Each structure stands twice: as C-alpha cells, then as structure tokens.
Amino acid sequence: MTTPALLPLSGRRLPALNLGTSSFPHHRATLRLSEKFILLLILSAFITLCFGAFFFLPDSSKHKRFDLGLEDVLIPHVDTSKGDKSLGSFLIHGQGHDEHRHREEEERLRNKIRADHEKALEEAKEKLKKSRDEIQAEIQTEKNKVVQELKKKDSKPLPPVPLPNLIGINSGEPADPEIREKRNKIKEMMKHAWDNYRQYGWGHNELKPIARKGHSTNIFGNSQMGATIVDALDTLYIMGLHDEFREGQEWIDKNLDFSVNSEVSVFEVNIRFIGGLLAAYYLSGQEVFKIKAVQLAGKLLPAFNTPTGIPWAMVNLKSGVGRNWGWASAGSSILAEFGTLHMEFVHLSYLTGDPVYYNKVMHIRKLLQKMDRPNGLYPNYLNPRTGRWGQHHTSVGGLGDSFYEYLLKAWLMSEKTDMEARKMYDDAIEAIEKHLIRKSNGGLTFIGEWKNGHLERKMGHLTCFAGGMFALGADGSRDDKAGHYLQLGAEIAHTCHESYDRTTLKLGPEAFKFDGGVEAVAIRQNEKYYILRPEVIETYWYMWRFTHDPKYRQWGWEATQAIDKYCRVSGGFSGVKDVYSSSPAYDDVQQSFFLAETLKYLYLLFSNDDLLPLDNWVFNTEAHPLPVLHLANTTLSGNPAYR
Ligand code: DMJ
Numbered sequence: 001m002t003t004p005a006l007l008p009l010s011g012r013r014l015p016a017l018n019l020g021t022s023s024f025p026h027h028r029a030t031l032r033l034s035e036k037f038i039l040l041l042i043l044s045a046f047i048t049l050c051f052g053a054f055f056f057l058p059d060s061s062k063h064k065r066f067d068l069g070l071e072d073v074l075i076p077h078v079d080t081s082k083g084d085k086s087l088g089s090f091l092i093h094g095q096g097h098d099e100h101r102h103r104e105e106e107e108r109l110r111n112k113i114r115a116d117h118e119k120a121l122e123e124a125k126e127k128l129k130k131s132r133d134e135i136q137a138e139i140q141t142e143k144n145k146v147v148q149e150l151k152k153k154d155s156k157p158l159p160p161v162p163l164p165n166l167i168g169i170n171s172g173e174p175a176d177p178e179i180r181e182k183r184n185k186i187k188e189m190m191k192h193a194w195d196n197y198r199q200y201g202w203g204h205n206e207l208k209p210i211a212r213k214g215h216s217t218n219i220f221g222n223s224q225m226g227a228t229i230v231d232a233l234d235t236l237y238i239m240g241l242h243d244e245f246r247e248g249q250e251w252i253d254k255n256l257d258f259s260v261n262s263e264v265s266v267f268e269v270n271i272r273f274i275g276g277l278l279a280a281y282y283l284s285g286q287e288v289f290k291i292k293a294v295q296l297a298g299k300l301l302p303a304f305n306t307p308t309g310i311p312w313a314m315v316n317l318k319s320g321v322g323r324n325w326g327w328a329s330a331g332s333s334i335l336a337e338f339g340t341l342h343m344e345f346v347h348l349s350y351l352t353g354d355p356v357y358y359n360k361v362m363h364i365r366k367l368l369q370k371m372d373r374p375n376g377l378y379p380n381y382l383n384p385r386t387g388r389w390g391q392h393h394t395s396v397g398g399l400g401d402s403f404y405e406y407l408l409k410a411w412l413m414s415e416k417t418d419m420e421a422r423k424m425y426d427d428a429i430e431a432i433e434k435h436l437i438r439k440s441n442g443g444l445t446f447i448g449e450w451k452n453g454h455l456e457r458k459m460g461h462l463t464c465f466a467g468g469m470f471a472l473g474a475d476g477s478r479d480d481k482a483g484h485y486l487q488l489g490a491e492i493a494h495t496c497h498e499s500y501d502r503t504t505l506k507l508g509p510e511a512f513k514f515d516g517g518v519e520a521v522a523i524r525q526n527e528k529y530y531i532l533r534p535e536v537i538e539t540y541w542y543m544w545r546f547t548h549d550p551k552y553r554q555w556g557w558e559a560t561q562a563i564d565k566y567c568r569v570s571g572g573f574s575g576v577k578d579v580y581s582s583s584p585a586y587d588d589v590q591q592s593f594f595l596a597e598t599l600k601y602l603y604l605l606f607s608n609d610d611l612l613p614l615d616n617w618v619f620n621t622e623a624h625p626l627p628v629l630h631l632a633n634t635t636l637s638g639n640p641a642y643r
Pocket residue numbers: 402462533534535593597621622623
C-alpha cells in the first residue's frame with residue numbers, strides 16, 4: 001500500500017487550525033480561503049470598534065470611563081486607604097482637576113484613536129492589495145512559527161544520565177587485506193543502497209529500486225516516517241559513513257514528526273524506530289535521537305490500554321486508538337509483537353528515569369509467567385481482552401521468534417542479573433527442543449511449527465535466527481549445557497546454509513520443507529521468494545564470533561556475492577520472487593532491514609571482534625546495538641531521580 005505524497009513542511013496542518021477538513025492536498029485551498037475570510041472579519045471588527053469608540057461613546061467629562069488600554073496616558077488617583085484600586089484608576093472626577101488639562105488629555109486621546117484607526121485602515125487596504133498567494137504565504141509563515149514553538153516545547157532536554165560503558169563503537173578494521181577488501185565491498189553495497197534511497201525515496205519509508213520511487217507498507221501506517229533513514233543510521237555510523245549519518249540526523253531533526261494521524265504497528269515501530277534511535281543515540285551521543293525516541297514511545301503507550309495490559313498490535317499515533325490485525329486468531333495480539341518490547345522499554349526507563357516503560361513490559365512478563373502453557377510451549381496468540389490464548393500454534397519463526405530472543409537478551413542486557421528472564425528462556429527452549437526440533441532423514445536439524453498438537457515439518461527463513469540465539473545463550477545455560485547449545489546453533493546454521501545452497505541463486509527461500517523426500521527446499525511457489533532478509537547471515541555472524549570457524553565467513557561471502565549479483569539493480573537492491581529460477585522477477589522493494597540488519601551483520605562478519613563486542617552490546621531484533629546496563633541489584637535507571 002502506498003501513501004499519499006508527503007506534504008512539504010510548509011503544507012502541514014496545525015492542530016489548532018484544524019477546522020475539520022482533511023489533510024489531503026485538494027482540501028488545502030478550502031482551508032486557506034476560510035482563514036483569509038476570518039482574517040478579514042477580524043480586521044473589519046477592529047475598524048468598527050474604533051469607529052464606535054470615537055463617535056458613540058457618551059461625551060461626559062464628569063463621569064467618563066476610559067477602559068481602552070490607555071492607562072499609560074492617565075494618572076491614577078487611588079485612595080489606597082480605602083483599599084479600592086478597581087475603578088479608582090480609571091474614573092476621572094471633575095473635582096480637584098484642572099478643566100484645561102483634562103480637555104488636552106481628551107484631545108490627545110482622540111488624536112491617538114484617529115491615528116490608530118487610520119493605520120488600521122491603511123493596513124487593511126495593503127492586505128487587500130496583496131495577491132491570494134501572498135496572503136496564503138503570510139498565513140503559512142504564522143502557522144510555521146506556531147509549529148516551531150510547539151516543537152521547541154516538545155523537545156525539552158531530558159535529565160542527564162550517566163552513559164553505560166560504550167566501547168568498540170568504531171574501527172574493527174581487519175589486518176588481513178583479503179578480509180578488508182570483502183568488508184569494503186559490503187560498505188560499498190551499503191553506500192549503493194543508501195545513495196539510491198537518498199536520491200529516489202528520501203523521507204519515504206522504503207525504496208522501490210526499479211520504479212525509483214518511495215515505498216511503504218501498512219506496518220508504517222499511511223505516514224512517511226523515513227523508516228530507512230532511522231533503521232540505517234547505526235550501520236552508517238559503524239561503517240564510518242559519517243556524511244551520510246549527518247544527512248540522516250538532519251532529516252530526523254527537522255522532519256521526523258510523530259503527531260500524525262496514522263495507524264502503525266507497535267512492534268515494528270518499536271524495533272525499527274525506537275531501537276534505531278536509541279542505538280544512534282548511544283553510538284553518537286546526539287541528544288536529538290534520545291528525544292525523538294522518548295516522544296515516539298509516548299505515542300505507543302496508549303496501545304497498552306487494554307483490559308489485560310497486553311498491547312494492541314496497532315495504534316493510531318494521533319488518537320491513541322488501538323486494535324489488532326484482522327487476520328489474527330480470535331482478535332488476539334501476537335506473541336512476537338507484544339513480547340518484543342522489553343529491551344527498548346527498559347532502556348527508555350533507564351534514560352528518562354520514568355518507570356512507566358519498564359512497568360508496561362514487566363506487567364506483560366508477569367502475566368505470561370502465570371499462564372498455563374500447553375506442553376510448556378507459548379502459543380503465538382493471546383487475546384488482550386480476555387487474557388486467554390488463541391489458537392494453539394507455536395513457532396520459533398514468524399509470530400513467535402523474537403519473544404524467545406528478548407527473554408535471553410533481557411538477561412544479557414541486565415549484565416546477566418535478570419534471572420527471571422533467563423529462567424523463562426531456559427524453560428521455553430527446553431520445551432521447544434522437546435517438541436519442535438527434529439533431525440531430517442538426511443541428517444539436517446530443523447525447527448518445525450506446532451499446530452494444534454501436530455508438528456509441521458517446515459522451517460521459515462525467519463526461524464534461522466535461532467542458530468545465533470542458541471549460541472548466544474549457550475554461556476549461562478542450565479546444567480552447564482553450553483557445548484550442547486553451541487552445537488545446536490551450528491546445526492541450525494548448517495541447515496539454513498543448505499537452504500541457500502540448494503537453490504539456483506544461492507539465496508534462501510522464505511520457507512522450506514523436510515517432508516516427502518524433500519529437504520531444506522521450498523515446495524509452494526509462494527514460499528520461494530527472498531526479500532533481502534538477514535536471519536541466516538545473523539546466525540553466521542554469531543557462530544563466527546563464538547567459534548571463529550572460517551566456514552561462516554565463507555558462507556557469508558557466498559551470500560554477499562549472490563545478493564550483489566541477483567538483487568542489485570542500478571536503483572538499489574531488490575528482493576527476488578523465485579530463488580530457484582535463473583532469471584527471477586524482482587519484487588521491487590528495498591526493505592529497510594536490508595540496511596539495518598543484512599548489511600550490518602555482513603560487515604561485522606568481516607570485522608574484528610572488538611567492533612561492538614558482545615560483552616558490552618546486545619543487539620535488538622532489528623540489529624540495533626544497545627549497551628549492557630549496569631543495573632546493580634535493584635537499580636533500574638541511570639537517572640539518580642529514579643533510584
Ligand atoms: C526484521 O524486521 C526483524 O529481524 C524482525 O525480528 C523479523 N523480521 C525482519 C527481517 O526479516
């Protein structure tokens with residue numbers, strides 16, 4: 001779904017002047033004509049008032065009340081002993097006053113009123129001489145002033161917070177010239193993606209690299225919020241693309257506006273925008289990112305106003321009205337959506353000193369902890385009105401995936417002190433291993449999906465992130481099974497590599513089967529596409545960090561070459577519709593996560609480990625690095641006010 005073209009800043013509506021008309025361009029003329037009419041009405045009212053004052057006020061020099069804001073020309077005579085200042089200032093009584101002086105005062109007043117009156121007439125005449133466009137421009141200038149004032153009010157600095165230990169935010173330059181060359185190639189691909197977005201899609205959420213224009217989907221509502229800019233910032237930063245980073249920062253500073261009548265996905269906005277802004281803030285130290293993240297989080301909070309506190313999937317940023325996806329089982333919210341807020345929300349509380357964000361996500365956790373789980377598995381659907389599970393469908397891919405990831409990462413980002421999160425992760429992973437993970441006849445380990453008591457032997461591209469997750473969670477695992485989980489991660493990485501290797505393009509399909517003699521291959525036509533997704537490369541990178549087995553760099557390089565060969569077009573990078581076809585059609589979308597995740601994980605794979613070390617940084621599910629917080633027992637916030 002595309003959105004209406006972005007109104008230039010000068011064409012944006014002001015809430016105070018919203019006369020109930022639509023914000024779409026063809027209504028703008030109506031709005032401005034009525035404003036012009038109101039302006040003329042005010043002018044004529046003022047002129048009439050001046051006439052009235054001059055000709056029709058009673059001419060009594062004995063009891064005259066001058067209440068026209070002319071106090072400065074009157075000398076107050078107040079009997080303070082009586083404590084009455086109200087009329088004393090403005091009632092002039094004949095007694096004790098010089099008649100002559102009084103007449104002079106009156107004359108002076110008349111002259112002033114006459115002069116004001118003539119000036120107003122002149123101004124009105126001047127106004128009427130102006131063209132419609134000039135009058136509209138003046139109205140617009142006034143509106144812009146008000147908008148700027150409102151923005152200033154909204155951008156109050158937040159209380160200072162001690163920053164966590166931010167190490168390894170640049171460099172990582174490999175000594176080996178061959179690896180350096182590969183890393184430079186990935187940086188060049190980032191530049192190609194960014195430059196084309198900059199040229200053809202600037203300010204839009206995403207880019208159509210073949211049509212060479214902006215693109216959007218319903219997850220961003222009908223607004224143009226520059227999703228690619230926000231998502232790409234930290235990748236630009238770590239790659240040392242500082243001019244591009246500054247361009248992005250400038251756009252965000254001047255244009256990123258959340259007061260829009262737009263219904264967005266709470267999950268997507270959280271992981272891409274809040275995650276992206278927070279990471280940009282931590283890396284660069286630029287306050288604007290923190291301020292925008294906090295403003296946006298405020299707009300998401302109404303989504304939590306449900307009978308259970310489980311948020312709606314979508315919220316209107318302006319009205320705060322929330323609702324769920326029409327396709328979700330029995331009006332349910334989605335596990336991977338309401339379960340993927342923790343990292344960002346804890347950081348928001350840390351940075352602002354306001355516990356509201358922390359409380360929202362902890363409430364979700366407590367509620368989930370109390371619930372019965374069929375076979376120890378978390379179903380993907382939960383009704384936010386009743387607090388009951390919807391369909392008993394469990395997945396480590398779409399609809400479930402990042403919920404498990406965030407349990408582990410909540411523990412990691414707390415410096416491994418959040419034991420409640422670690423326990424929930426361990427319990428969940430044990431149930432998943434027991435019921436969902438199997439070996440195919442050909443010896444490939446895969447993660448299937450649980451649907452109403454039945455295991456579907458199908459694995460999604462999205463599920464491939466789990467290889468990295470198992471490796472990341474190996475250290476600290478229950479019963480010291482670190483070796484086991486590292487091995488499980490390696491097996492998933494191998495299976496996912498096979499899903500790439502068994503295609504014509506050497507790029508992975510959206511979903512692949514392990515059924516009826518088929519292994520790691522997509523069967524249905526609508527599962528054969530590759531949309532520049534990162535999960536397989538993400539797992540290669542984690543496995544590389546934990547094992548330094550050169551095969552992960554080799555697999556990552558295979559994927560880089562395939563993307564460059566089959567997805568690169570002159571206007572950017574596009575997804576392809578069939579990875580088994582030698583001449584695939586393009587889907588003509590450059591996803592924002594291609595810049596946020598795919599290219600970042602590739603770049604990190606060919607960098608030294610001292611770039612964003614995993615002891616200090618935890619990546620959110622959109623690959624935005626957030627620092628480990630030193631929360632020391634009970635302390636949540638870095639802000640002393642909250643301690
Ligand atoms: C990204 O937006 C995130 O990784 C999310 O968790 C799932 N999918 C996409 C990319 O495939």
